[in-house]
Amino acid sequence: MTIPVEQLADPVVRAFVTALNANDKDAFFGLLTPDATMSDDGTERNLRVWTEREVFSSNGRMEVEDETDGGRTLVATYTNDTWGSMRTAWRFTVEGDKVARFETGQATP
Template sequence: MTAKTTRLPIHPVVRKFAEAINTGDRASFRELLARDAVMTDDGNPHDPAAWADREIFNANGHFDVCREDPGGLGMIVTYRNDTWGTMSTRWDFTVRGGKISRFDTGQV
């Protein structure tokens, strides 16, 4: 039996974001965010660090790309965590100066 390989984003900053999620590396995740980063989940604004603690790091989140837009800043992801299970989600990123200044996610 062959193990499933997780597909990661092509954009280098977003790839590091996904790797931090998948390895549970909270410090690297926070380092990737701009100081004034903003995010939404299903259109609702949240504090990125508090949201990530709840939805990713305290719930064993996992990020697996299904499809990417050209440039790798928008994608459909199979996202899984211990709270909500597995779901198809859309993720869109804004990257400035090597940091994520905005990300938006929600179910599709």
């Protein structure tokens, strides 16, 4: 069962998921602090290079299954045209109305 994006608890995370699913680079990057960072499966990544490859050029999208920590931790089915679908975990650090960091990777069963 998925949680509709508009029902996600944290407004910044909700906007992040909305921009990602819409493939809207301007909105997506507008939600990040200038020095935002990210990791994928525990490895630090260049945020712009990673999102271009894993999100924007490959039609990335996420369907949220569960949220905890006030909406700042998600479990979602993440799908893109390169890798197909996988169950993923996302953790967000929000500062004000921006995402300062996100960590993603495969979710444990």
